[in-house]
Amino acid sequence: xxxxxxxxxxxxxxxxxxxxxxxxxxxxxxxxxxxxxxxxxxxxxxxxxxxxxxxxxxxxxxxxxxxxxxxxxxxxxxxxxxxxxxxxxxxxxxxxxxxxxxxxxxxxxxxxxxxxxxxxxxxxxxxxxxxxxxxxxxxxxxxxxxxxxxxxxxxxxxxxxxxxxxxxxxxxxxxxxxxxxxxxxxxxxxxxxxxxxxxxxxxxxxxxxxxxxxxxxxxxxxxxxxxxxxxxxxxxxxxxxxxxxxxxxxxxxxxxxxxxxxxxxxxxxxxxxxxxxxxxxxxxxxxxxxxxxxxxxxxxxxxxxxxxxxxxxxxxxxx
Amino acid sequence: xxxxxxxxxxxxxxxxxxxxxxxxxxxxxxxxxxxxxxxxxxxxxxxxxxxxxxxxxxxxxxxxxxxxxxxxxxxxxxxxxxxxxxxxxxxxxxxxxxxxxxxxxxxxxxxxxxxxxxxxxxxxxxxxxxxxxxxxxxxxxxxxxxxxxxxxxxxxxxxxxxxxxxxxxxxxxxxxxxxxxxxxxxxxxxxxxxxxxxxxxxxxxxxxxxxxxxxxxxxxxxxxxxxxxxxxxxxxxxxxxxxxxxxxxxxxxxxxxxxxxxxxxxxxxxxxxxxxxxxxxxxxxxxxxxxxxxxx
Numbered sequence: 001x002x003x004x005x006x007x008x009x010x011x012x013x014x015x016x017x018x019x020x021x022x023x024x025x026x027x028x029x030x031x032x033x034x035x036x037x038x039x040x041x042x043x044x045x046x047x048x049x050x051x052x053x054x055x056x057x058x059x060x061x062x063x064x065x066x067x068x069x070x071x072x073x074x075x076x077x078x079x080x081x082x083x084x085x086x087x088x089x090x091x092x093x094x095x096x097x098x099x100x101x102x103x104x105x106x107x108x109x110x111x112x113x114x115x116x117x118x119x120x121x122x123x124x125x126x127x128x129x130x131x132x133x134x135x136x137x138x139x140x141x142x143x144x145x146x147x148x149x150x151x152x153x154x155x156x157x158x159x160x161x162x163x164x165x166x167x168x169x170x171x172x173x174x175x176x177x178x179x180x181x182x183x184x185x186x187x188x189x190x191x192x193x194x195x196x197x198x199x200x201x202x203x204x205x206x207x208x209x210x211x212x213x214x215x216x217x218x219x220x221x222x223x224x225x226x227x228x229x230x231x232x233x234x235x236x237x238x239x240x241x242x243x244x245x246x247x248x249x250x251x252x253x254x255x256x257x258x259x260x261x262x263x264x265x266x267x268x269x270x271x272x273x274x275x276x277x278x279x280x281x282x283x284x285x286x287x288x289x290x291x292x293x294x295x296x297x298x299x300x301x302x303x304x305x306x307x308x309x310x311x312x313x314x315x316x317x318x319x
Numbered sequence: 320x321x322x323x324x325x326x327x328x329x330x331x332x333x334x335x336x337x338x339x340x341x342x343x344x345x346x347x348x349x350x351x352x353x354x355x356x357x358x359x360x361x362x363x364x365x366x367x368x369x370x371x372x373x374x375x376x377x378x379x380x381x382x383x384x385x386x387x388x389x390x391x392x393x394x395x396x397x398x399x400x401x402x403x404x405x406x407x408x409x410x411x412x413x414x415x416x417x418x419x420x421x422x423x424x425x426x427x428x429x430x431x432x433x434x435x436x437x438x439x440x441x442x443x444x445x446x447x448x449x450x451x452x453x454x455x456x457x458x459x460x461x462x463x464x465x466x467x468x469x470x471x472x473x474x475x476x477x478x479x480x481x482x483x484x485x486x487x488x489x490x491x492x493x494x495x496x497x498x499x500x501x502x503x504x505x506x507x508x509x510x511x512x513x514x515x516x517x518x519x520x521x522x523x524x525x526x527x528x529x530x531x532x533x534x535x536x537x538x539x540x541x542x543x544x545x546x547x548x549x550x551x552x553x554x555x556x557x558x559x560x561x562x563x564x565x566x567x568x569x570x571x572x573x574x575x576x577x578x579x580x581x582x583x584x585x586x587x588x589x590x591x592x593x594x595x596x597x598x599x600x601x602x603x604x605x606x607x608x609x610x611x612x613x614x615x
Contacts, residue, residue: 035438035439035440036439037433037437037439037516037517038433038437038438038439038442039433039439039441040433041429041430041432041433041437041520042429042430042433042434042442042445044425044426044429044430045426045427045429045430045449045486045488045491046430046445046449048426048485048486049448049449049452049486049488051486052460052464052482052483052484052486053452053455053460053486054448054452055463055467056460056463056464056467057455057459057460057463059463059466059467060459060460060462060463063462063463063466068466116357119354120354123347124351124354125351128600130354130358131604132596132597132600133358133361133362134358134361135596135603135604136362136365136593136596137365139541139545139592139593139595139596139603140545140588140589140592140593141544141545141547141563141564141567141588141589141592142545142547142564143545143547143563143564143567143568143588144563144564144567144585144588144589147567147571147581147585148364148365148367148368148582148585149364150571151367151368151371151578151581151582152364152367154578156380156382157380158363158364158367158384161380161381161382161383161384162383162384164382164383165382165383165384166383191361191364196607199604199607199608200607200608203607203608248454248456251456252456252457252458254458254547254548255547255548259568259571273458273548276458276461276462277461277548277551277552280461280462280465280552281465281551281552286462286465286466289462290462290463293458293459293461293462294459296456296458296459297455297456297459300454300456301454304454
């Protein structure tokens with residue numbers, strides 16, 4: 001609503017405001033100028049957001065209530081798509097796979113990024129170079145990263161090759177074995193994804209005042225205790241923020257299963273977004289895809305809300 | 320605060336190092352060697368990619384894996400580039416990313432200014448709406464956006480790649496943060512000199528915001544460049560309109576067993592972003608540190 005209002009305000013006659021602002025510096029014209037220019041400056045972005053984010057999100061809810069083929073006329077179904085989703089064992093598995101991915105990936109990502117951030121103290125020579133190195137896969141195209149890992153996981157690929165040379169035993173067929181496929185996707189994702197959090201944590205640790213750690217050391221705390229008891233507490237807002245962002249993005253995992261396994265073997269690595277893509281753009285059922293997207297959205301909102309409620313217990317903003 | 324913390328540490332460090340006993344020095348040397356090993360292991364997939372991209376096909380699955388094949392084949396790159404127009408994909412990527420970034424910077428700097436330096440009714444509420452849109456995952460918007468593109472006949476066009484994602488609220492958020500930190504005296508001085516809102520914005524505020532704009536530009540560019548799901552959905556004519564991720568995906572689909580060529584194509588796909596990373600690392604790291612959001 002406000003967006004609409006501000007865009008209307010932006011169309012207010014320009015001449016009046018222009019005259020007001022140029023006439024003098026008296027109080028009343030200044031206020032007129034202020035109220036006019038604000039909405040005018042915000043309007044292009046606001047209108048864009050309204051058209052390309054707010055309208056589609058509402059539209060998506062509408063589409064999910066229809067049988068909506070890629071081409072041709074939609075027919076109203078009510079909650080039919082949702083009923084179908086919740087009775088479809090494949091969708092159940094897809095949600096489960098996504099949750100499994102999130103549960104494995106998020107803690108691993110946080111531990112690795114926090115560990116490396118703590119390791120790369122300002123004392124480390126060439127610290128900057130290490131940070132750039134660990135950040136590389138965060139910035140190269142995810143498709144390229146995944147394609148490279150596809151080859152690493154290949155039977156007689158890099159990992160299998162090393163395993164055979166070192167032990168004489170074949171490594172598991174990571175992508176073809178349903179016990180391994182999800183773990184393989186998680187490992188690849190951690191490799192490519194922890195760089196962001198590492199940089200965030202690294203900066204947060206740098207900002208911890210040195211004298212706090214020194215005071216604790218004088219009191220007899222060793223480096224380990226200082227890290228766990230003091231530094232971790234002081235950077236808890238960063239950890240909270242990183243956890244939120246990582247959770248939200250990990251629910252949207254797509255390219256890794258799409259290219260590594262196509263969701264297989266069976267549908268053991270298919271994720272919600274892969275399901276959305278397949279239903280929508282392979283099987284041309286846009287209504288069903290939209291309904292699945294809304295389920296994903298609600299899950300993400302729910303997880304975020306829980307995080308926000310839970311943060312009071314462990315996030316310390318007072319420092 | 321961050322700067323000062325780093326500075327005090329580096330001032331103190333030399334003195335501390337001299338006093339350290341040799342055991343501590345050995346320990347830190349071992350730790351350093353370990354760190355280098357970790358970094359090497361981390362890089363090994365990329366090293367393997369580069370090595371494979373120069374091997375003849377027969378040497379790819381050698382056991383143990385080797386760094387160099389029996390010959391050094393530049394032709395792999397030629398073959399890959401002949402099979403699929405990666406240079407055109409790069410050109411498309413530059414066009415799409417640059418246009419999208421420009422659009423995004425224009426609207427974000429305007430709105431960021433409106434949300435920080437200008438006072439108007441409904442400002443905070445509108446800003447809350449902006450922030451709330453950051454919560455909406457792109458994936459939820461894919462289907463309705465596609466239907467909208469069908470309606471306006473934008474399926475299979477560059478503008479479908481450019482326009483829909485240029486309005487993310489992230490830029491407004493970052494620029495607002497920046498403008499809030501600019502002293503009010505600058506506005507007042509400009510006003511005394513007779514500049515109106517528009518001129519103050521263009522001639523005083525925008526030049527000041529250049530570092531933040533640079534950070535935003537890098538992120539936006541990389542996001543466009545690496546974007547995959549949306550191009551996959553909205554572009555059918557990959558040969559002419561494809562970007563790098565789309566092209567590589569199709570190449571992999573068709574030539575998946577030709578690993579030497581696939582790896583050459585992967586190297587080509589990574590090079591532009593790697594160059595950006597090396598050239599702009601400071602901007603990038605600063606952007607991530609100040610926003611925590613970056614390219615996600």
